């Protein structure tokens with residue numbers, strides 16, 4: 417396994433990534449990367465996030481994408497995040513897999529903005545029994561970044577800066593102490609110049625009112641990730657995996673679930689004590705950030721917000 421050091425100087429990292437791109441080389445999927453600044457820190461940032469979407473035979477992904485496109489017309493979006501389970505049932509097989517066109521480019525190519533994806537369990541081919549014989553290759557999602565205007569996944573977990581926000585994209589499917597140490601080392605560093613907010617995102621939620629609330633990985637993240645985020649000034653954590661929209665707060669950290677990106681939604685049975693609001697609807701996370709203020713809403717496909725007032729934080 418080749419690991420791109422998180423401590424490599426920024427200029428050297430950029431040169432390395434350029435060389436990788438120029439040579440057409442694949443980064444191993446477990447590599448960790450600092451992808452640098454992708455949009456100037458001086459500019460306000462409007463971004464969206466959603467997970468659990470690339471599912472054939474259902475109309476919901478088109479509905480969510482159409483809602484995001486409508487929002488983009490009135491309030492232009494500069495960037496997107498995916499919260500994993502990008503391709504059901506078993507991930508993609510190679511960079512020429514038709515799912516990239518049919519389940520990504522068709523819906524999100526027209527926005528012409530960069531998206532920074534994360535892996536979900538289905539991207540690793542951890543479908544429910546269906547993937548035993550022919551599961552996907554998560555490395556293909558990383559390699560596809562060379563072929564797409566909108567799909568930018570430099571590694572399985574990575575960090576980048578855009579506008580006044582420092583982003584940390586986690587791989588919660590293969591979450592381990594190495595990844596945790598990488599994240600902790602970065603969070604202990606001072607904020608980069610012009611950066612005000614820190615957003616961490618991954619596939620598995622830390623708390624949830626959905627059916628996955630008792631998953632061992634969710635419990636593990638409560639022990640290993642939540643205290644780290646809560647004690648290092650992270651603005652909020654966003655996840656998918658459960659197919660609904662929810663806002664929670666634990667240890668003073670705001671948590672958002674936006675797993676209504678395109679697969680069927682599920683009922684919200686269990687009411688987590690940390691939950692502030694939840695609905696079994698398709699939709700996405702909508703975030704506007706300036707150097708002074710960040711504003712977060714969960715919107716359904718009618719652009720109706722989950723909560724009457726957006727969650728905001730000012731400095």
Ligand SMILES: [Zn+2]
Nearest residue numbers: 501536537657
């Ligand atoms: Zn999942």
